Structures are given as C-alpha cells and as structure tokens.
Amino acid sequence: MDNLGAPGNKMSTSAIATKSDDSHDEAAMATYLREGEQRAHALANHGPIRFDADGTLHADILDAYWGTGFYIFEGVLGADERADIEADLFDILERLPTKRGSPVDAKGRPALAADCRAPTLFWSKPLGDPLGGTDLANGRHPVKMAEPRPEPDAPEEIVFVILGSLQFSEACLRVYGHPGLLAVAAQINGEDFVPFNEALFIKEPGRGASVAWHQDGVTHWGSPNWDEGTHGFNFMAQLYGCTAANGVWVVPGTHKLGKVDIAAMVAEAGSVRLPDAVPIICAPGDVAICNRQTVHGSFANTSPDWRVTVNFGFHRRASVLDVKGGGIHNAPAVYDAERIRQRSRLIGYAIDARRQRFPDETPFVHKPFVETGQCFKWNTAAKADLEDYNLLDLSI
Numbered sequence: 001m002d003n004l005g006a007p008g009n010k011m012s013t014s015a016i017a018t019k020s021d022d023s024h025d026e027a028a029m030a031t032y033l034r035e036g037e038q039r040a041h042a043l044a045n046h047g048p049i050r051f052d053a054d055g056t057l058h059a060d061i062l063d064a065y066w067g068t069g070f071y072i073f074e075g076v077l078g079a080d081e082r083a084d085i086e087a088d089l090f091d092i093l094e095r096l097p098t099k100r101g102s103p104v105d106a107k108g109r110p111a112l113a114a115d116c117r118a119p120t121l122f123w124s125k126p127l128g129d130p131l132g133g134t135d136l137a138n139g140r141h142p143v144k145m146a147e148p149r150p151e152p153d154a155p156e157e158i159v160f161v162i163l164g165s166l167q168f169s170e171a172c173l174r175v176y177g178h179p180g181l182l183a184v185a186a187q188i189n190g191e192d193f194v195p196f197n198e199a200l201f202i203k204e205p206g207r208g209a210s211v212a213w214h215q216d217g218v219t220h221w222g223s224p225n226w227d228e229g230t231h232g233f234n235f236m237a238q239l240y241g242c243t244a245a246n247g248v249w250v251v252p253g254t255h256k257l258g259k260v261d262i263a264a265m266v267a268e269a270g271s272v273r274l275p276d277a278v279p280i281i282c283a284p285g286d287v288a289i290c291n292r293q294t295v296h297g298s299f300a301n302t303s304p305d306w307r308v309t310v311n312f313g314f315h316r317r318a319s320v321l322d323v324k325g326g327g328i329h330n331a332p333a334v335y336d337a338e339r340i341r342q343r344s345r346l347i348g349y350a351i352d353a354r355r356q357r358f359p360d361e362t363p364f365v366h367k368p369f370v371e372t373g374q375c376f377k378w379n380t381a382a383k384a385d386l387e388d389y390n391l392l393d394l395s396i
C-alpha cells in the first residue's frame, strides 16, 4: 500500500480542489460506476493463477498485466483462509483505540499499535479524503476527491488503513506466504524479488475514506533505466470482494507513461470521475495485482458493502538495492543489502506460518534463502520479532 504520509503534515497551499459541486452529483456517479463496470467486463484481465509446464506464468496473464497494469487472480483464497482473516479482522477492529491517540480500546485494554514506533494507524473523517490535495506522501495525491456527508451517527474519525499489518494478523501473514502469489512475484520482479510494505485497507460501508488518484513511486521517475516495472506492484487480496463503488480504480496503461499529470487529467475530465478509469471488481478470495505506477485510487465508500483488502507489495531487487528511499512510510535511508536481508525475513516467516496452517500445500521456495542458507521458523520468537517490522519497509 502506498498512500500515506507522516501524520500532521499541513495542507498544500497549491492544492487543487475538485469541483466538488459536480462530484457530489449522485446521478453522475451512478452512471460512472455503471460505465466503469462495463469497461472492466470488456478487459480480458482476470482468471486463475496459471503457469505453463516450464513454470512460466501464462503468457495471457503476463500480456494482460503488462498491457493494462493490473490483473485479477480469481479464487486464490479459499473459505477456510477467508474465515481466518475475518476472525483476525474482528479482533483488530475490537482492539482499535477508541479515538486517535487513545491508549485504550473500547474495553479499556491497551489499544492495537499503541506501543508501536512505526506508523501504523491512519485516520480519516468518515467518507473523507485525508490525502487528496495535501502535501502528505510527497504530495502524490494532487486532487481532492468528493467527500460525501456521512450519517449523523458516524464517529468523528475512523481508521481506514493499518500499516505493518502482518504483526497484527497471522492470517494476513499466511496470505503473504501464498505459494502461487509468491511465484507470480518471482515472475514479475525476478527470483530475487524483495518486499515493499503491507497494509490492511478497511473500507466500511458509509464510512470508508477515499484514496485520491495517485501513482505510487517516489524515486526513479527521471532515471534512464526507468521502465514499466520499476516501482513494482501491490497484491490486493479481497476478503469480501470489491465493487465499482468500494474498490480501487485504475487508468489502464498509465504505468508505461512515466510521471503523469493527474491534476491535468482531472481538469480535462471536469471532475474526479476520470473517463478511462476501470474498477477492479473481485469476488471474495480474489487477489488483484496492480502495478504501482498506474494512476489509481478509490472513492469514499457510500455503498452498503465492506471492502477489506490485504495489501502487500514487492519490488525488483535492483530497484531497491543501494537506492535512497523512504520518507513516506519510514525514515529516509539508503537500502543496502543488509537491510533488504532483514526486511525479507517476513517472506521466510510467512512461508513457514503458511506451511503450518496448510500442510498439504507445496510451500514456495525463495531463491535468495536457498543461496544464503537461511531457514525461517514461525514460532513465538518470530512473532516477537515482528514488532515494528515496518520500520524497515523498502519504500521507493
């Protein structure tokens, strides 16, 4: 996930406001959602994870992914796994602080993440857009989305994203170790692929916040070696599925264009309803892969449906090694081989956690672990080792 900035940053004086009168137009939005669904159905970019006999990801998938910038892997997470995620989700929701900054949850217990040093919980007013038109996250969200009015009984603020999420949910950690998804990561980013970060997106009906249009990368845009895969991708695993109304929208092909002028796109469209954008529509258990360079975003969730996304990204090692990154998800730093090795332990823990829960699956083998003789065990000590692990996110 790739949207957040240090809390407390101020609004940009140069922020570009949307013509919100138009964007609040419910009829126009309903038409937009319907037309977006039609555009989504016309794209041949969904199906099960498929490999050829030689282990190569099926050419149709590679073509569709590199052509549009996203692909939906259908039926990746079964009912058992989704039930595990849901149980963890309920636990997380119960343990959230009563309000921003509160050390306790509604039952008076120490709140989730209360003692974390790394950025974890991100708050918004219900149906708000905390990022659009601000300087947060390097100002990557230049345009404010529409902010519909929530019901009067809505709380003042809600949590809409949780970073470092694998420390709060073993079920999410096990999704991170999914052999099919990690094999896809190896095909797209190379066998020595490395982590980016992980997040849980919670888009509650009638409350879930917008994530304004943006491209994710903050480095490399001007690099002579830049290409359509430089900033890696995010997997977006759907617990309950997602619709045009509550899901992420992508402007297909924008991952190939370099840095795009999003404000100009919105100005040309005359609203935040970008005319070429397509919603990622998923059934429960589907997992989308989304190129981080695409122009993408999501609208406030005015629909009656929850969207819960287990979001986790991977990079090419070459995009990260000895590169100065950070500043958005953690402190700026040069990402040397030792940091990459340290951060990659999450892949090792995830593979072993998954092996223990799903013993009939063939676990993924991560080539760098074989080459360096590293072996990971998911146990109590490993669990303790996850605290604040996202201080080492590889954020480019």
Ligand SMILES: O=C(O)CCC(=O)C(=O)O
Pocket: 001, 002, 003, 201, 211, 216, 234, 247, 248, 296, 297, 298, 309, 311
């Ligand atoms: O899930 C969302 O609404 C936004 C996800 C996103 O922007 C990202 O993963 O970069």
